[in-house]
Amino acid sequence: MSRHPTVKWAQRSDKVYLTVDLADAKDVKVNLEPEGEFSFFATKDGVPYEVDLKLFDRINVKESKLNIGARSIVYVAKKLDKKWWQRLLKEDAKPPAFLKVDWDKWIDEDDENADEAGHEDHDDKEKKRKKRKKSKKKKKGLLQLIAQKLRFACISKE
Structure with a gap:
């Protein structure tokens, strides 16, 4: 029986960040289908970890990027349509316990629109705050x- 690693997510109007927190993962297999089906499999210390998610909408797989690091696996999934999703998963049910919001990458829709309109970016805001x-x-x-x-x-x- 496999376990579920913690999966954190955040979004922008054009992409979704999926971060699988699993340090020292071996035999990593990640798959993302255009219909929005995300699957992950890896082992750690001989224990299998697995995740299957049906995302809210379709994905442009060709423009999506995968980064496998020592501590986590980050998938930047490019949305097919540039719009904000109501939620990450297609089902309108309570999300699984292993799925968390990535507050380090999170940005509100209003904040993104302000940045696109020519307002200061995050670094400028931080400098002004300091x-x-x-x-x-x-x-x-x-x-x-x-x-x-x-x-x-x-x-x-x-």
Whole structure:
């Protein structure tokens, strides 16, 4: 009997990220059909791991990419139609317990549309956030210095 590895997913309007978390996987076999059928098989320490998923919509297999790493297997599946899916799986049922959202890769539909409209990308947002944080620290330090001087001035007058 095979086990299920943890599978994380995230999407954009044009692609779906499927990450199988299985470190040191051997004999990895991954298959993606145009109809959206994703299958994975591998072994780890002699134990078989297997996943079969029927994705929400069709996939462009030729433009999809597979990366087999030491810690995980990442499949970037190119959607046939550029649109946001309501969910990952075709079935409108509770997803299996081994299927998780990949919050590291997740982006909301609104955020993607803002980026496409010429707004700043993630790196620019991160730089601005760090700059604001640094600026707040400077302001806080200045206010503390002023308060400290006022306290000393009040004490010295007594």
